[in-house]
Amino acid sequence: xxxxxxxxxxxxxDVSYSVPSLSSPIISDLDLKVEQGEILVLLGExxxxxxxxxxxxxxxxxxxxxxxxxxxxxxxxxxxxxLRRRIGYVIQDAGLFPHFTVERNIGLVPSLEGWEITRVKxxxxxxxxxxxxxxxxxxxxxxxxxxxxxxxxxxxxxxLAADPPLLLLDEPFGAxxxxxRASLQREFGELTRRLHKSAIFVTHDLREALRLGSRIALMHxxxxxxxxxxxxxxxxxxxxxxxxxxxxxxxxxxxGFTGGNx
Amino acid sequence: xxxxxxxxxxxxxxxxxxxxxxxLVLISTSIAVVIGIPTGILLTRxxxxxxxxLGIANVMQTIPSLALFGFLIPLPFIxxxxxxxxxxxxxxxxxLPIIRNTVxxxxxxxxxxxxxxVAMGMTDRQILWQVELPLAMSVILTGVRVAMVICVGVATxxxxxxxxxxxxxxxxxxxxxxxxxxxxxxxxxxxxxxxMADFSLGLLEQHFSVxxxxxxxxxxxxxxxxxxxxxxxxxxxxxxxxxxxxxxxxSLAGRARVVLGSKxxxxxxxLAEIVAQLxxxxxxxxxxxxxxxxxxxxxxxxxxxxxxxxxxxxxxxTAILHNPPINDPRAVYEQVKRExxxxxxxxxxxxxxxxxxxxxxxxxxxxxxxxxxxISDAVSHARRWRAGFGQDFMSRADGYSGFSKxxxxxxxxxxxxxxxxxxxxxxxxxxxxxxxxxxxxGRIAAMDLVQLEDDRHYFPPYEAVYLMRKDSLARVPLLRxxxxxxxxAITTEEMRGLNYEVDSxxxxxxxxxxxxxxxxGF
Numbered sequence: 001x002x003x004x005x006x007x008x009x010x011x012x013x014d015v016s017y018s019v020p021s022l023s024s025p026i027i028s029d030l031d032l033k034v035e036q037g038e039i040l041v042l043l044g045e046x047x048x049x050x051x052x053x054x055x056x057x058x059x060x061x062x063x064x065x066x067x068x069x070x071x072x073x074x075x076x077x078x079x080x081x082x083l084r085r086r087i088g089y090v091i092q093d094a095g096l097f098p099h100f101t102v103e104r105n106i107g108l109v110p111s112l113e114g115w116e117i118t119r120v121k122x123x124x125x126x127x128x129x130x131x132x133x134x135x136x137x138x139x140x141x142x143x144x145x146x147x148x149x150x151x152x153x154x155x156x157x158x159x160l161a162a163d164p165p166l167l168l169l170d171e172p173f174g175a176x177x178x179x180x181r182a183s184l185q186r187e188f189g190e191l192t193r194r195l196h197k198s199a200i201f202v203t204h205d206l207r208e209a210l211r212l213g214s215r216i217a218l219m220h221x222x223x224x225x226x227x228x229x230x231x232x233x234x235x236x237x238x239x240x241x242x243x244x245x246x247x248x249x250x251x252x253x254x255x256g257f258t259g260g261n262x
Numbered sequence: 263x264x265x266x267x268x269x270x271x272x273x274x275x276x277x278x279x280x281x282x283x284x285x286l287v288l289i290s291t292s293i294a295v296v297i298g299i300p301t302g303i304l305l306t307r308x309x310x311x312x313x314x315x316l317g318i319a320n321v322m323q324t325i326p327s328l329a330l331f332g333f334l335i336p337l338p339f340i341x342x343x344x345x346x347x348x349x350x351x352x353x354x355x356x357x358l359p360i361i362r363n364t365v366x367x368x369x370x371x372x373x374x375x376x377x378x379x380v381a382m383g384m385t386d387r388q389i390l391w392q393v394e395l396p397l398a399m400s401v402i403l404t405g406v407r408v409a410m411v412i413c414v415g416v417a418t419x420x421x422x423x424x425x426x427x428x429x430x431x432x433x434x435x436x437x438x439x440x441x442x443x444x445x446x447x448x449x450x451x452x453x454x455x456x457x458m459a460d461f462s463l464g465l466l467e468q469h470f471s472v473x474x475x476x477x478x479x480x481x482x483x484x485x486x487x488x489x490x491x492x493x494x495x496x497x498x499x500x501x502x503x504x505x506x507x508x509x510x511x512x513s514l515a516g517r518a519r520v521v522l523g524s525k526x527x528x529x530x531x532x533l534a535e536i537v538a539q540l541x542x543x544x545x546x547x548x549x550x551x552x553x554x555x556x557x558x559x560x561x562x563x564x565x566x567x568x569x570x571x572x573x574x575x576x577x578x579x580t581a582i583l584h585n586p587p588i589n590d591p592r593a594v595y596e597q598v599k600r601e602x603x604x605x606x607x608x609x610x611x612x613x614x615x616x617x618x619x620x621x622x623x624x625x626x627x628x629x630x631x632x633x634x635x636x637i638s639d640a641v642s643h644a645r646r647w648r649a650g651f652g653q654d655f656m657s658r659a660d661g662y663s664g665f666s667k668x669x670x671x672x673x674x675x676x677x678x679x680x681x682x683x684x685x686x687x688x689x690x691x692x693x694x695x696x697x698x699x700x701x702x703x704g705r706i707a708a709m710d711l712v713q714l715e716d717d718r719h720y721f722p723p724y725e726a727v728y729l730m731r732k733d734s735l736a737r738v739p740l741l742r743x744x745x746x747x748x749x750x751a752i753t754t755e756e757m758r759g760l761n762y763e764v765d766s767x768x769x770x771x772x773x774x775x776x777x778x779x780x781x782x783g784f
Contacts, residue, residue: 058381084383095378098472099396108392109382144472158382168381 007072009166009198010034010057015066017052025064026052028222036165039192039199041213043206043244049222050202054168057200058087070166085109088159088167092174094151096143102128102154103139109162127157132187149180156188160195167192167199173208185211206244210234218244268443276431280451283427286345286420287413287455288496290352294409298357299402302364303390312365319358327351327419328555335423335558336565343523343551343558343567348417348425355416356409363405367398399470407463414456418448422526422555428452433526433553436681441768462492519547520738523568526553527682528764528771529618529702529757533572533726535775540744540784557582564606569734570741574618576724578602578610580660587660591723602729609735611728615750616757619716619724620655620665621701625689626710636717637669640696647695649673652682655698660722665698668720686711702754704762726752747784 012032018025027049034040042050055061056068059075067074075083096105106127107120115123125135131153143151152172159167173181173188189212192199203209209216210230218226218233218241225240226233233241269276305312325333330351334340340350371394379389395402421429431448435441465488520541524534531552538548551568559571560582578598579585583605588594595613602608622637634640640647655661656679665671678694685697690709699706699713701724706713728745735741756778763774 060377060381081383081385084381087381089378089381091374091378093374095372095374097375097379097393097397098372108384112382112384112388142472 007069008033009036009038009071010200011069011072012053012056013067013069015056015063015068017049017056017061017064024222026222027056027063030066030224032217032224032227034198034200036198037196038214039189039201039212041209041216042200042202042219043204043209043213043216044219045204048219050204050219051170053219054170054200054202057166057168058084058089085113085162086164086166088161088164090152090155090159090167090169090172092171093148094143094155094172096151096154096158098143101140101142102133102146105143105154106158106161108158113162123161124157127160128154130160130191131157133157148176149184152176152184156191160197165198167197169199169201171203172201174203174205181208188212206248265443265446268447272447276447276451279426279428279430279448280455282345282425283414283417283429283452283455284495286348286352286417286425286427287410287459290349290413290417291356291406291410293349293353294356294360295406297353298360298405298409299364301357302361302402303368305361305365306368306394307386316358316362316365319361322354323358327355327416328422330354331419331423332556332558332561335561335567343424343521343554343562345420345425347423348420348427352413352416352420356413359405359408359412360402361405363408364398364402367401367405368394370401371397396470397472400467400472403463403467403470407460407467410459410463411456414452414459418452419555421553423558424523424551424554428455430553433555436683462488465489466492519549520570520734520741521549521551521568523554523559523562523571524550524552525559525571526555527700528704528761529700530572531771532757532760532764532775533614533728534570535771536748536779537570537728537741537744539772539775539779540747541740544740544744546738546740563608563729563731566731566733569738570728570730572726573729574724574726575610575613576619576660576722578727578729579722581658584659587664587720587722589719589722591725594723595725595727598727603732607732608729609732611730611745612749613725613727614748615752616702616726616754617724618700618702618726618757619721620661620698621703621706621713622716623686623689623697623699623706623711623713624695625692626712628695629712629714634712634714636715637671637720638717640714641669641671644671644673644696647673648675648693649677649696650680650685650688650694651677651698652685653679654682660720661698665720668718702757702761704758704760704765706758708762708766726757751782 011034012030015027015030016025017027030053042053044050052061056063057070057075059078059080062076067076069075070078070083070087097108100108103121103124106124110120110123124139128135128138133150133153138146138150138154143154146154155172159169173184176184185208191197201212210233213230215227215229216233217224218238220240226236226238228236234245236242236245301315305315331347334347334350335343340346375393375397376389379393384392417425417427418429418432420427421433428448428451431444432452435444435448469489522534522538524530534550534552538550541548551562554562554571559568559573562568563571575591575594575598576587579594580587583598583601585597595610599610602610624634624640628634632639632643634643651662656677662677673696678688680688682699685694686699686703686705686709688694689697689711699711701713705711728748730741730745760774760778763769764771
């Protein structure tokens, strides 16, 4: 998908975010551009502000100062409902609606957008096969009848349902066992490339970042420490990046961690 | 009489009471649902309102039901005597569990699920209807279930304000000690009703739980039948109420009518029934709002909900007008008559001919053994005795505190405060040794109890009279004619006899009154 104009898809302009109950801001002076077709990984330890950054994009939060621009327009000027329907969102335990079948979960946004029932059904079947699930077998199941990996696949399918140009993913594979996580990462990488989706992907796992990101944005204590391609990141001398890279040496038995998406 | 024969004989009346009870419960629960769920939803949106509103609902539930009825009677529109007041009170009780569970249910929806819904671009309304309410439904239904069970219980007290229901049997049974049939006939259906409400709403609740969603494909026939039955009962109840309301409005249209009240004991019911029958014989329509609890008859009379009820001069003088007790019958009567006319625009009839004063009672065996005649005779023994008194006697100005001072009475322990009619049983079965009963109580002789003479003349005179609104007398001139016949017409022995017929021989009060009127030749 190519941009309608030259604006970056998402742009943070000097963004800070704080809450009254905390003395230090959660995000300070963030400047960041995400271009069309790119997968930007936000990497950092818990509490560094990754998730907050993500939530500023679909206006679950609004910045205390500065502006978050989506397609060239500040989020505060977007109708929040329209904005959110253009952005797919996947969270750690999928956040599926427990009282809806898989089919209704995936078809929800298209239905809200007023699609016809048959078209929604077709779309659900298509998406299920896209994320590697058999529609005949899974469409009528409820979330509690699925395994953790299957739930995440449905979560991704739901985020893709209305064909949004941008996906936001908040540690979507964090709760899965390593084998399943690796295969989902691989599939997700292929999927986004194939569909030319842009994505912003939050993780604290360097391997995941290296495997999936076209660029890695390293955050520390609410500030951006470094934004680099995976190759340059591996060679970086920045102190927080080095700290991460050292952990990698400790258990580099897993092959292909630099496989990435290049 | 066995419970079975009792049921066979009173089947129709019992069904009516069950129907009234069910209506009270269903109507008030429905109203509480209609008010409570939207309120609960609002509270999840407006956090500032949450604690104040829940606080108020909480306080509502701590108000004793009889007190709440007392507050409601004088109020316009929502107050009065009968089902409407009861429903208002029941709704107030039912609101808390429904509001609270709606709030808890909605706020309890998984944060991730909620966030996903927001992030997917659902509007607040869509989130409410498609996500929050379905997921909170089983918790909300638990609230409805609790509310309904509370209503079944509190509705038994509704008979105190003339709303009918199974409480009629329970209260009658409590007064009419030894008649377990009445108690059972009131309590058993009420308990069954509570269990059924609990069970059926429990099923409905399961039906809406998320766990049940996965088994929906295998939804059992039983489940459907139960839902159908619940629907039928609801529709049937609503229809019955509509019919009842219609027939009532029809009967009220046209003819002039008189509303008679009574207190909640046999003698008062009998006295009111006498006036009722004498009016009916003369072609008037009479509505009976009998067996009103506590001071409710007075409140109802002053508020214009009833036209007349039987009272005792001493009670009016001390308990209602708050005068210190005196013992000159003439002075008491005159002052009551004057103050009622000034304060309440109520007329006091001439005395009916008998007194129903507090009777200090001991067991006959004890009285004979210790040769007790007067209350003063008993003072020296009282230190080894326990006493049991009704709530009325304990709280009134002319009751326990003045009485014990006047005679210098001291008991082995603080007197037990209990239901008046239970004190007779407690005395006869040696649980207490001295009680304050009513002098016209029919069971005094039957239970071999002895009344000790009030040798210091402590108790004020309790002459029976009728109290009626002056505007009622103007509206229904026949009332005055009927009351004129009853002046000095009933002796203490006669009254005791009538009470005994009803309380101990278990005859219906209307039948007993009819026979008495015939004997008297009115």
